[in-house]
Amino acid sequence: MAERILVCVAWPYANGSLHLGHIAGANLPADIFARYHRLKGNEIIMVSGSDAHGTPTTIKAEQEGKTPQEIVNYYQQEFLDCWQKLGITFDLFTTTDTQNHTEVAQDIFLRLLEKGYLERQTISQAYCPNCQRFLPDRYVEGTCPHCKSPNARGDQCDACGKLLDTPDLIDARCRVCGTTPVYRDSEQFYFRLPAVRDRLLEWVKQQTHWRTNVLNFTTRYLEEGLIDRAFTRDISWGVPVPVEGFEDKRIYVWFEAVIGYLSATKEWSNLQGEPEKWRDFWQNDSTKSYYFLGKDNIAFHTIIWPAMLMGYGGLNLPYDVPANEFLTIEGRKLSTSQNWAVWLPDYLSRYDPDPLRYLLSVNMPETNDTDFSWREFVRRNNDELVATWGNLVNRVLTLTYRNFDGCVPSPGELDESSQALINATDATLARTDELLYGCHFKEAIKVAMDLAHEANRYLDKTAPWKVIHEDRKAAADSLYTAIQIISALRTVLYPFLPFSCQKLHEMLGFNGNIEDQGWNLQTVPPGQKLQSPQPLFTKLDEKVADEEYARLRATD
The missing domain is CATH 1.10.730.10 (Isoleucyl-tRNA Synthetase; Domain 1)
Known part of the structure; x- marks a missing residue:
């Protein structure tokens, strides 16, 4: 009997080219999985898109003197070209910069607000006196209070994976100008994560089929306790908060981006001419949803997104979150800021x-x-x-x-x-x-x-x-x-x-x-006419390794 499978793939920021870390971490395993299920004859869709509203996009726009929309448009097209050349077969690769996504995100927000999972809190927020603006979390950098990494951001430390708030940082600085930020009061909506902590922990403990690293990380995180998390922020680029008096604020991107899995399925459904088809993938208990991502995104997909789904009600929780660990490059941690990466468009320009x-x-x-x-x-x-x-x-x-x-x-x-x-x-x-x-x-x-x-x-x-x-x-x-x-x-x-x-x-x-032909053994019958054989692969000169390594070092 055919199964119904929803494959959700982590959304890359639309602020730079794809690199091999993206591919090994999320996109390739998802495509292998989707192709396998299509061979099996299962009903499957694979969705993702460009994360248009992350602060990395606004930072890139400011650096290049362009609008965020121009940046998003450029990289969205580059991503689509890469998927076609690498054979990553999305049923839909959209962006979070659509009216459909805005409507779905605002619906989630209003339902959580109505059910008491969002509450207003006045907080002390980072403000740069030199730039004269409130600083979104990714505009603030400093030392992680947990692992002492010197390059932690105001939302998360990539070194240890801990979620952070900007006041947690030691020796905080404005990413744009390096000024030490001051703190001013700002009213925001906060998501009451502790209200769903017990339900989350009970659910997670039942997911014995998850990978050990994912299950252990999530269980440990929940057992340490959850705190309220900011659901909105002061920024002009993103999904507007649909509440009077908050028109100048936007839904925090990490809450907004994961909603993209739902909004993308609805967009796909509309494109098929079956506006209600999305319900088969989100409101049918027999459907299994798989989320492919790197380990730095585990918390958002095993805690934050499930908490939102529980709060909203009536939508399927993730069945599996097969998160991968990291890919290093030539023995070093991949670093986009230091240009220590193998960029996918560059690879595809020279190799199969x-x-x-x-x-x-x-x-x-x-x-x-x-x-x-x-x-x-x-x-x-x-x-x-x-x-x-x-x-x-x-x-x-x-x-x-x-x-x-x-x-x-x-x-x-x-x-x-x-x-x-x-x-x-x-x-x-x-x-x-x-x-x-x-x-x-x-x-x-x-x-x-x-x-x-x-x-x-x-x-x-x-x-x-x-x-x-x-x-x-x-x-x-x-x-x-x-x-x-x-x-x-x-x-x-x-x-x-x-x-x-x-x-x-x-x-x-x-x-x-x-x-x-399906997932089965297909006998090649005697007498079947063959095509003239051609080599499947091309042997590479061993000097290619030295040339590419030199190219990598030259851009470091």
């Missing part, structure tokens, strides 16, 4: 998408931080994609095409080793099915590649290129067997390597898209 998807899959930071290096990128491409998987496909299809009139040969009765290898495809399909369903992407692609290694060993043993002149039947049996393994791997590797697997799909003589 599947080699990157492969490396980030086999090296995915699911349970601990992992490192990207250009030397490892070249090695994995040459040794595993080209020499193992690509070589398997190329030598089998080339030998078949040349010696059997471009068609799949007819086998005789297969020997024990050939039949055992074909039977192994059933086990590989079942195991990768189980792993992908549970969001264990790193292990799933390893299982698939293990079958490719086994097929290569089988070919080395049967050596059809040698026996073709002495025992044509034996060669036919061997190549037929290998083609069935290749066909199976085309399916299980498709969520990871969609471009090369679709190319292989066509070389095997199939029409249409792989997703049309």
